[in-house]
Amino acid sequence: MATIEDSHGSQTRDRIGNGLLSRLRIPRNAFPWLVLTPVLIYYFVFLIYPILYAIWVSLHLWIIEDPSASQFVLFRNYSDLLLPTSRFLDAFRNTLVYVFIRTVALVPLGLLTALLLYQFRRTQRFYLFCVFAPIVCPSAAIAVLWKWLYHPRFGPINAQLAEIGVPRQGFITVADQALYSVVAVDIWQHIGFGAVIFLAGLMSIPEQLLEAARIDGANRWQLFWRITLPLLSHTTLFVTVITLIGSFQVFDLILVMTSGGPGYATYVLSYLIYNEGILRTDMGAASAISLVMFVIIMIFTVIQFRLLRPRWEY
Amino acid sequence: MFDNGSAPATMGKGKLSFERVVLTLVMLAVAAGMFVPFIWMVLSSFKPYQEILSLKPTLWPQGFTVGNYTTLTSELPFLRYFLNSAGVSSVVTLVILFTSSLCGYVFAKFDFAYKELFFMTIISSMMVPFAVVVLPLYFLIARLGMLDSYLGLVIPFMVNAFGIFLMRQFMEGVPGDLVDAGRVDGAGEMWIYWRIMLPLSLNALSALGVFVFLWSWNSLWWPFMIISKSELRTLPLGIATLAWEYATRVDLVITGATIGVVPILILFALMTRTIVRGVALTGMK
Structure with a gap:
């Protein structure tokens, strides 16, 4: 200075x-x-x-x-992507399921976690640390950790399930559970992201506004639905779009946890691009898939830029 | 942001109400759900193979051992992986901080032809998913002879569109008088950049630096594409390789993941707010 x-x-x-x-x-x-x-x-x-x-x-x-x-x-x-021999439609459907579940779960979970964190002042830093910890860790390590937590025979989750009398589950090793098991890990890892964005939004709501409503006799439920949530609408849209775009790009977790399997149960677009381009050296197919993905993500990014515009301008 | 300055509206009045207890219990349950898997992982890395594989899992190691660490580091050079990650991530971070701030300065404080066109060209690249460029980039790096090299890990990530955007935004807030005063006194542009703009941008630089470092440290896809030599692996690639090649040696796999997670968690504990602010501001992942 x-x-x-x-x-x-x-x-x-x-x-x-x-x-x-x-x-x-x-x-x-x-x-x-x-x-x-x-x-x-x-x-x-x-x-x-x-x-x-x-x-x-x-x-x-x-x-x-x-x-x-x-x-x-x-x-x-x-x-050719639409031919029965191509895995594109499988991967496309898996990606849509993945993106849908991840977004629909992460936005409300982020908001709920933020509302919870907001209630704590002196201890907030500690809770923030716990909630945010999985995000700063390498996805490769997270994938390895959960692969073991999910282990059908020796994993602690199945041990706990057995304890309460639920039969052992296959999780990532069986086709009808694998995709949901991976997206669950992804959601667990990223709750903290939405939470801190929502928390910042909550903290920027003027105290007087809530106080005034409270004096007018609004109960907490009304306070949340009529004041807090409307004031967070911009934040909510931002978190939703960022989460959508991020969900399309999942790769690390799939690569390490399932490598697309069992069968093709967890093939997503990004993994299919790698698979077609490098393992099968079909660069034409891989490029075509990547451009389809590009167009989809571009649409969401344009929406995001539109949403962000008011913040850019002075 | 997150400086605890303002008291939340719904804070209790200091008395221990029933509601307060319930809230605390829920918060503790959420925090445990997020953090217990890590504790379980770290503790497991000190258990012998048989204990991890027992059908009734233990939380606390019964037969405490550091054998997993010695075996792991003799099987794979994990220290080397750690240093590779540290080196590559540090270089990428420094280079991006330099290019972002320099371009930010130019876009914020200069007027020149086609300025906005250039800016929009750079910014629009933010919407390109890595999956689109990863294969062409792979062939480009291969043709440049940079497969299996540190250079190949760094070269594609020397300029960051978001960094330029962030630094321009920030530097536009620096009073123009300061820059003009320097110019009147005969300071060169590099001097103004280095001695005026950079010291005033430390907040933005630290947020961007945190974001870039974590993103580079955690990235798996690109190293996975171009690195096949064992001694050049980064830490995430080392962990992934471990999971593939030693799939049945769960003791080693868990230990490798612990090595990948603990240093970054310690760093995070030391600078929670800086890192949270950096990631939140930049919208990582």
Whole structure:
């Protein structure tokens, strides 16, 4: 801070001194270009080019040994996704189920947790730590941990179930439970995210507003539905869209917990992209799937940008 | 945010009411539900193989042992994985902080042709899911000969659109007088950036730094794509490999996951508010 206060004063010239930073004489109007040129080139190489390449590949019969000899097939790769041999529809349905459950569960759970955290002041930091802990951990470790908690024979969850007389469950090892078991872990891991966003929203509600309503005789239930919730509507939309977009991109948990199995029970779009592109080296199919996913996510992102706009502008 | 400054409206009046007790019990149950799995994991890492596999699981280790750690580190170089993750994540974080703040400064305090067009081009990349670019990026990195290298882990993540957006927003709030005063006194642009803009942006930089570091530290997909040499694995990739290659050695797998989780939880305990604020502000995951 001292530097800034000094920069108003007359000694600034002495403070600027003769270091490397001040010997670097860059004309003012050249500076933006000097910074942005490398950044834009970088963007082109590592982001725009890969997208264009994905589009190009999705329109071709891609030959791995000699990509330049690839044959133009228009939308063949896309229409092939609908063939019975393709796993696209399975993965698409699984992804929709996953996204739906994860979003519908995480938004209200986040809000409830925030309402609960809001009741505590001195001990809030401790509870915040517990609720948020799974988010900061690597998903790979979370996946490994739950794979074991879920273990059909030796896992503690099944031991507890046996204790209360419920038969042992297969969880991630059986097709009809696997997807739900993975999404449950994902929900458990991310409750804290919505919770802290909602908590910030709750804390920004002016005290006087609630006080005034209370004086007017509103009970707590009315307070929540008539005042708190409407004031959190923007926050709720934000959390919903962020959660939706995040849910489409699940990969780590699936890769480590089930690798798409058993059978194809937990194939989701991102896992199918990896599987088609790397394991089966069908780059055309993989690119087509990734672009379908891109379009879906883009729609939600545009909604998100619309929602965020009021915050951007001054 | 989260500074405990304002008392919540529904706080009890200091007396221990029935309602207060119920609330506390519910909160404790939620906190336990989130944290007990970690405690169970850490305790299990000190149990011998037979105890973990017993049909009646124990919570507290009956036959306490550190054997899992010595066996694990002799089977796989977990210390190396840890250092790899620390190195890669630190470099990625520093590079992104530098590029984001420099671009943020340019977008916040300069006027030039096509400024908004460039800005929107960069920002719009935020909507590109990693799944879309991961395969082309893989082939690009392969053609650059950077598979199985630290460089390959860092190169695709040197510029971050959200970081640029955040730093521009923040730096637009820095009074223009400060920048002008520096210019009048003959300071170069790099000097102004380094000595005026950066010190004034520490809040935004720390939030962004926390977000980028955690995201890089936890990432699995990209290392999984390009790393096949054992000694170059990052910690999440090491844990995943352990789960695949030693699937039946649950004692080792649990121990590996513990090594992956405990350091980050300690860091989180030390700076809970900074990390929560960083993640909440930046909308991680």
